[in-house]
Amino acid sequence: MTSLTLNHYLLASGLLFSIGFAGVLLRRNIITIFMCLELMLNAANLSLVAFSRFHIGADGLPNYNAQVLVFFIITVAAAEVAVGLAIIVALYRARQTTHVEDLVSLKF
Amino acid sequence: MSPILFWIFTALMLAFGTSVVLNRDPVASALSLVASFLCLSALFVGLDAFFIGVIQILVYAGAVMVLFLFIIMLLDLKAEKRRHFNRLTLVGGGAVAAGFVFELLHVLNSFSMGKNPFPPLGVARLDDVRQVGITLFTQFNLPFQTVGVLVLVASVGVIVLSRRELK
Numbered sequence: 540m541t542s543l544t545l546n547h548y549l550l551a552s553g554l555l556f557s558i559g560f561a562g563v564l565l566r567r568n569i570i571t572i573f574m575c576l577e578l579m580l581n582a583a584n585l586s587l588v589a590f591s592r593f594h595i596g597a598d599g600l601p602n603y604n605a606q607v608l609v610f611f612i613i614t615v616a617a618a619e620v621a622v623g624l625a626i627i628v629a630l631y632r633a634r635q636t637t638h639v640e641d642l643v644s645l646k647f
Numbered sequence: 648m649s650p651i652l653f654w655i656f657t658a659l660m661l662a663f664g665t666s667v668v669l670n671r672d673p674v675a676s677a678l679s680l681v682a683s684f685l686c687l688s689a690l691f692v693g694l695d696a697f698f699i700g701v702i703q704i705l706v707y708a709g710a711v712m713v714l715f716l717f718i719i720m721l722l723d724l725k726a727e728k729r730r731h732f733n734r735l736t737l738v739g740g741g742a743v744a745a746g747f748v749f750e751l752l753h754v755l756n757s758f759s760m761g762k763n764p765f766p767p768l769g770v771a772r773l774d775d776v777r778q779v780g781i782t783l784f785t786q787f788n789l790p791f792q793t794v795g796v797l798v799l800v801a802s803v804g805v806i807v808l809s810r811r812e813l814k
Contacts, residue, residue: 543650546761551657551690553751555664555683557744562668564740570673570719574680577711578664581687584699592694592765599769601695603782606775609699610783613706614794618801620711624718625808631722 548589556582569630569637573623580616584609652693660686673724677715681708695768698776 555578562575591605631637663683670676684707691700755761783791 542764543653544762544764546755546758547653547657548690548694549755549758549761550751551660553755554661554748555687557747557751558661558664558668560747561740561744564743565737566668568673568724570715570722570724571667571676574667574676574715577680577707578667578683581684581703581707584703585687585690588691588694588696588699591696595766595769600773600778601768601775603775603778604786606696606699606779607782607787609696610702610779611787611790611794613702615797617706617711618798620714621805622801622808624714625805628718628721629808637722637724 545589545593549586552582552586552589555579555585567638567640569627569639569642572639573620573627577616577620580612584612587612653690656686656689656693659683660690673719674716677712677719680715681712684708684712695773696775697773698779 559575559578559582562578563572566572566575587605587609591601591603591609594602594605596602627637630642634642636642660683663679663686666679667676667683670679684703688700688703688708691697691703
């Protein structure tokens with residue numbers, strides 16, 4: 540069996556991203572849309588980690604700048620989830636719905 | 648990472664990812680997302696990023712998904728009713744996603760650097776938590792402090808947003 544190349548990981552990451560992307564476009568439930576956003580963020584993380592392992596420096600170690608960037612992405616994503624879910628809860632209290640088709644006015 | 652493990656975990660990750668999109672029940676979607684993240688962290692470990700793999704499980708599968716499940720429980724969401732399907736959205740969204748995959752294949756086909764296999768590590772034992780920590784606290788110290796401020800702002804904002812009467 541041939542060994543794994545960088546393109547294998549990039550393809551896996553791209554497919555995961557497009558699954559999340561299709562979910563954001565197709566689904567009408569705002570919580571499911573939010574979960575699909577998380578899928579897209581994690582797809583980006585996978586390609587960053589693959590590039591980190593691919594780029595072996597002069598000291599024989601992977602490039603850790605990419606992994607620190609992944610760490611930041613995970614932190615910001617966690618904060619984003621907390622704020623986003625709080626907004627969804629406030630929206631549900633005001634409108635009793637989580638369907639994006641029922642939420643068409645900017646101000647209410 | 649052995650290629651067999653890579654294919655198994657990638658297939659599982661994509662299958663659970665698809666099930667996030669296709670499930671009508673939000674609870675089933677959330678649990679599929681947890682399974683997808685577990686497979687993703689296995690891929691991270693296969694890429695010798697042990698710290699990121701552990702963080703992925705702790706933060707995503709642990710904290711974030713519990714938050715999702717709590718909110719789904721709090722809002723008492725039933726499985727989505729079979730609404731009249733908007734055919735235009737279905738065709739348009741599917742076409743955009745398929746176009747993205749097509750373009751990705753095209754780009755990867757002409758990306759010659761990516762056709763090389765992964766080079767071996769230059770060290771016998773990888774102390775990757777230490778390396779991530781050194782990079783984080785020397786090169787990226789200012790962004791790290793800034794992220795601390797961001798998390799503080801986010802937590803204050805969540806408390807303000809979830810008060811009973813919102814003006």
